[in-house]
Amino acid sequence: MSSPTTVREALVAEAIGDLLSALEATRSCVGDLQASAKAVQAAGVLVDTGVKDMRNEVNALAWAAQVEVMRRVASRTEQLMRDTHAAQVKALQTSAKEILHRELSMAMQRVIQERCRALHLNLLRSWQLAVVAFSVGGTAGLAGGWWLFTFS
Known part of the structure; x- marks a missing residue:
């Protein structure tokens, strides 16, 4: 290529050279x-x-x-089940004791009432026998006294 004759050609040539340099730099950048x-x-x-x-x-x-988490939930659930079971057993034992006490109290009251009635009847019979014996004895004494008085 021949040298540029005008400033314009020189600027164009320089711009082309810069473009070639940029193109080569771009090619090297591709790698x-x-x-x-x-x-x-x-x-x-x-x-x-x-x-x-x-x-x-x-x-x-x-x-x-x-x-x-599941292990802890299972452990806590087992503990709650044990606690609930223990509470239920205690409640059942308490209820059973109360029922037994109530039933035994009622049975004892019935037995005591029956015994008191029987004792009362026995005392009444004893009193009646005593009155009869006294009456018979008194009557016999009077009859004997009358007999002696009348036939003496």
Whole structure:
């Protein structure tokens, strides 16, 4: 190419030279960009792998937490069942004692009333026998006195 004869040609030639330099720089950057793209892809794969690993760890942790929660719930439920059972047994024992006491009290009252009636009847009979014996004895004494008085 011949040298430029005007300033305009010189500026155009310089601009073309700058464009060629920029084009070469761009071509050299393409390799760097491709290497960067590969590095970004490799980093993406590592990030995906890390996310999968983290997801697996989070799932394992969540599972362990669920197992621990269920273990605690089961333990607490068993304790509540034992406490409820003990309370029910105590309530049943108390009720049974109260019923037994009430029934025994009523039975004892009936027995005592029957015994009192029987004792009262026995005392009444004894009193009646005593009155009869006294009457008979008194009558016999009077009859004997009358006999002696009359036939003496």
